[in-house]
Amino acid sequence: MSNDFSVKFERVCDVLDKYENNPNKLIAILQEIQEEYAYLPEDIMTYVATALGISPGQVFGVATFYSHFTLEPKGKYVIKVCDGTACHVKKSEEILKVLEKELGLSSKVKTSPDSLFTLETVACLGACGLAPVVVVNEDVHGAMNKDKTLAMLAKIREEEKTHA
Amino acid sequence: MKARTAVIDNAVVVIEDEKNLLELIRKANIELPTFCYHSEISVYGACRMCMVECEGRGIIPACSTKAEDGMVIRTNTKRIREMRKMIIELMLASHDTSCTTCPKSGDCRLQSIAKQLGVDAVRFKQMGKVEPIDATSDAILRDPSKCILCGDCVRVCNEIQSVGALDFAYRGAQAKVVTCFNKGMGEIECVNCGQCVKVCPVGALTIKRQINEVWDAIYDKSKTVVVQIAPAVRVSIGEHFGYEPGTTTVGKIVTALRRMGFDKVYDTCFGADFTVVEEGKEFLERFKKGEKLPQFTSCCPAWVKFAEQYYPEMLNNLSTCKSPQAMFGSLCKDKLTRELGISRKDLVVVSIMPCTAKKFEAKREEFKVDGSPDVDYVLTTNELALMMQESGIEFSKLELSSFDMPFGFYTGGAVIFGSSGGVSEAVLRYAAASLQKGAPQEFKQFRGNDGTKVAEIEIGNVSLRLAVVSGLSNAKKLIDRVRQGKEHYDLIEVMACRGGCINGGGQPITEGKAAVSERSKGLYDNDKMLAFHMSAENPYLQQIYHEDLTPEKAHELLHTGYENRRRITQDDFVLSAATETAGSKLSLNICFGTSCFIRGAQTLYTQLMDYIRDKGLESQTEFTASFCGKQCKMGPVMVINGKTLDHCTTELAVSEIEQVLGLAVSQ
Numbered sequence: 001m002s003n004d005f006s007v008k009f010e011r012v013c014d015v016l017d018k019y020e021n022n023p024n025k026l027i028a029i030l031q032e033i034q035e036e037y038a039y040l041p042e043d044i045m046t047y048v049a050t051a052l053g054i055s056p057g058q059v060f061g062v063a064t065f066y067s068h069f070t071l072e073p074k075g076k077y078v079i080k081v082c083d084g085t086a087c088h089v090k091k092s093e094e095i096l097k098v099l100e101k102e103l104g105l106s107s108k109v110k111t112s113p114d115s116l117f118t119l120e121t122v123a124c125l126g127a128c129g130l131a132p133v134v135v136v137n138e139d140v141h142g143a144m145n146k147d148k149t150l151a152m153l154a155k156i157r158e159e160e161k162t163h164a
Numbered sequence: 165m166k167a168r169t170a171v172i173d174n175a176v177v178v179i180e181d182e183k184n185l186l187e188l189i190r191k192a193n194i195e196l197p198t199f200c201y202h203s204e205i206s207v208y209g210a211c212r213m214c215m216v217e218c219e220g221r222g223i224i225p226a227c228s229t230k231a232e233d234g235m236v237i238r239t240n241t242k243r244i245r246e247m248r249k250m251i252i253e254l255m256l257a258s259h260d261t262s263c264t265t266c267p268k269s270g271d272c273r274l275q276s277i278a279k280q281l282g283v284d285a286v287r288f289k290q291m292g293k294v295e296p297i298d299a300t301s302d303a304i305l306r307d308p309s310k311c312i313l314c315g316d317c318v319r320v321c322n323e324i325q326s327v328g329a330l331d332f333a334y335r336g337a338q339a340k341v342v343t344c345f346n347k348g349m350g351e352i353e354c355v356n357c358g359q360c361v362k363v364c365p366v367g368a369l370t371i372k373r374q375i376n377e378v379w380d381a382i383y384d385k386s387k388t389v390v391v392q393i394a395p396a397v398r399v400s401i402g403e404h405f406g407y408e409p410g411t412t413t414v415g416k417i418v419t420a421l422r423r424m425g426f427d428k429v430y431d432t433c434f435g436a437d438f439t440v441v442e443e444g445k446e447f448l449e450r451f452k453k454g455e456k457l458p459q460f461t462s463c464c465p466a467w468v469k470f471a472e473q474y475y476p477e478m479l480n481n482l483s484t485c486k487s488p489q490a491m492f493g494s495l496c497k498d499k500l501t502r503e504l505g506i507s508r509k510d511l512v513v514v515s516i517m518p519c520t521a522k523k524f525e526a527k528r529e530e531f532k533v534d535g536s537p538d539v540d541y542v543l544t545t546n547e548l549a550l551m552m553q554e555s556g557i558e559f560s561k562l563e564l565s566s567f568d569m570p571f572g573f574y575t576g577g578a579v580i581f582g583s584s585g586g587v588s589e590a591v592l593r594y595a596a597a598s599l600q601k602g603a604p605q606e607f608k609q610f611r612g613n614d615g616t617k618v619a620e621i622e623i624g625n626v627s628l629r630l631a632v633v634s635g636l637s638n639a640k641k642l643i644d645r646v647r648q649g650k651e652h653y654d655l656i657e658v659m660a661c662r663g664g665c666i667n668g669g670g671q672p673i674t675e676g677k678a679a680v681s682e683r684s685k686g687l688y689d690n691d692k693m694l695a696f697h698m699s700a701e702n703p704y705l706q707q708i709y710h711e712d713l714t715p716e717k718a719h720e721l722l723h724t725g726y727e728n729r730r731r732i733t734q735d736d737f738v739l740s741a742a743t744e745t746a747g748s749k750l751s752l753n754i755c756f757g758t759s760c761f762i763r764g765a766q767t768l769y770t771q772l773m774d775y776i777r778d779k780g781l782e783s784q785t786e787f788t789a790s791f792c793g794k795q796c797k798m799g800p801v802m803v804i805n806g807k808t809l810d811h812c813t814t815e816l817a818v819s820e821i822e823q824v825l826g827l828a829v830s831q
Contacts, residue, residue: 042345045345049344055351061342
């Protein structure tokens with residue numbers, strides 16, 4: 001796992017080389033780095049700033065501006081609850097509350113201590129016909145309600161148990 | 165050719181070389197309110213206060229519109245008035261409006277514009293969240309709850325100072341001005357110049373005050389409290405009491421300080437005379453030997469921190485002379501404690517400075533003896549004005565009086581330190597007199613407002629190339645040209661603030677260059693009125709050199725050293741950890757600081773990882789990276805099992821690793 005980190009760091013070096021340390025390519029550089037680490041560690045952002053000749057504050061500004069970038073390591077399962085207009089009308093808030101209660105998470109604590117779950121809300125997934133929608137990693141779950149949400153969570157936990 | 169004109173509120177105004185419509189409107193004597201417009205930095209167009217109605221074009225922002233021939237402008241229509249008031253109300257609704265206790269109260273542009281526009285009620289619900297105040301910096305206090313997101317600090321830090329310590333982060337309603345990773349101002353690359361404080365229209369960025377500490381020292385009967393005043397303070401503090409910029413009020417300042425209870429009132433210029441002599445000697449020596457050139461001045465603490473962070477390989481070129489403030493402090497603590505027979509802790513030295521970075525300088529470890537600082541407290545010009553107001557002193561009615569001796573005697577060479585170019589001129593006066601008897605003593609080439617001033621000076625048969633820069637982005641550009649070998653200088657003066665100390669972060673706030681020029685003129689007028697113009701002529705200085713200072717002692721009291729500085733305080737991070745607990749373990753640390761990066765640390769790292777994988781050493785190797793081990797001149801630096809390798813190459817590192825692992829023997 002840790003030597004994995006060094007491979008990743010070498011990828012950071014490769015990415016910087018590929019973009020010739022061009023500060024105008026900051027977004028693309030951060031995107032590729034996030035693909036490696038699944039988030040943007042502070043140390044790496046500082047290193048990128050040094051390499052690009054800009055201030056770490058500028059890198060931080062860009063990294064926090066785009067919701068695509070994340071500054072914290074995410075859980076194995078990223079659960080996104082859509083709270084767009086259609087989903088909201090169809091009581092997405094109820095689903096979010098159930099998940100928060102079950103996982104012990106909140107708008108401040110988004111990832112569970114065992115790094116298994118990350119809970120987020122999104123403005124609109126563009127799947128309003130299926131409202132309310134919950135997405136777990138790449139899997140879309142439509143027409144959700146309280147019970148279906150709990151069942152979905154139980155299934156994930158069951159799978160985790162058998163794999164472990 | 166017919167003059168280009170615009171009609172502004174029914175008056176015809178001739179368009180000259182105004183940068184934008186806003187400047188044209190202000191030329192027509194209409195005070196359009198703005199938060200985010202400063203003539204020195206780029207146009208941002210965020211505050212929307214300068215919106216005007218233009219016939220045929222509707223409502224437009226004046227700051228980001230060019231003035232065009234034939235424009236018909238109205239600045240105060242019903243719609244615009246309502247819009248402006250609404251904007252102020254919205255700002256107030258999301259602002260921490262605890263105004264009476266705000267350090268900016270009375271000097272706040274949000275207050276004054278709200279008043280100007282007659283905002284008498286806020287129709288919106290108060291939404292402002294109170295966030296914690298950042299007091300980690302010695303110089304600057306940051307209160308995010310007061311921020312109105314005008315971005316002035318962000319642009320001044322990035323464009324004028326090329327530091328970029330502050331930036332916008334997050335987006336939409338969450339958008340904030342922050343430091344990198346939300347660290348404290350005292351933990352990052354901020355150089356404490358205080359230019360952000362000067363442009364901040366509200367109380368989000370203010371001076372970290374030491375007023376109460378100074379009062380406590382004055383009230384403490386067991387302490388002897390002495391005060392020194394920097395050159396730039398005497399030509400600006402009057403602005404707080406209705407005097408024109410540049411008016412010298414030094415006699416009144418001295419009277420006021422005595423009335424407030426300071427035991428002795430001295431002048432930083434006395435320290436500056438020592439700086440000139442020491443720096444002049446140092447320069448002549450380096451020039452004769454042809455080494456460590458160009459010599460950089462070291463009076464400006466913001467520049468010194470900037471150099472320590474970004475130009476570690478040039479630190480040898482910095483003059484080792486302490487700044488006038490620090491020289492004054494060490495001389496004063498040395499001589500007065502002996503003469504008065506008191507201990508260091510009972511002698512309190514207070515400085516009055518135009519500068520916020522001097523607060524940081526006074527707390528540097530180099531300027532302490534056994535933990536006791538040479539300068540105990542630093543007040544800015546603005547803080548002194550506040551203290552005078554607290555004391556109920558009617559400044560304009562004060563009698564004049566003069567400084568205490570010997571630390572209150574100074575020459576013209578010292579008083580011009582406060583203006584960009586002054587240090588160079590003073591050092592040149594000294595150098596010229598040393599090189600050739602009767603050499604000229606005025607060097608007007610270095611006066612004036614330009615951010616970069618360059619000249620070649622002939623003294624006898626010697627020719628000297630000098631550069632004077634103010635504003636750290638100007639310094640950066642110049643140093644980059646020097647490093648590339650495009651330009652050569654013998655002496656480079658750097659002041660972090662545009663125009664020098666007279667425009668420092670602790671000075672009264674002014675818009676535009678006019679006030680700064682007047683202050684500069686005030687200092688040169690002071691020079692003209694003094695009996696001596698060359699620092700070495702100061703009789704008290706000569707006496708101290710003669711009676712108190714052996715060369716060793718002079719070196720101890722008047723010189724210092726610099727060290728490379730991490731931009732951000734941060735721990736090492738693990739690139740690759742050993743997975744095997746048993747067996748021989750290899751511990752590698754590589755520096756990824758700016759200097760090592762430039763010197764090829766990244767290539768070194770990738771090649772070494774290839775080597776480690778090739779030899780199958782991954783499981784027993786721990787590879788960590790640090791952000792600056794402060795050995796920048798030696799970069800790239802690697803530490804292998806506790807042994808430091810300077811100027812490290814892959815070959816060097818590999819041979820060391822082989823030795824550590826005993827591989828060399830088996831080959």
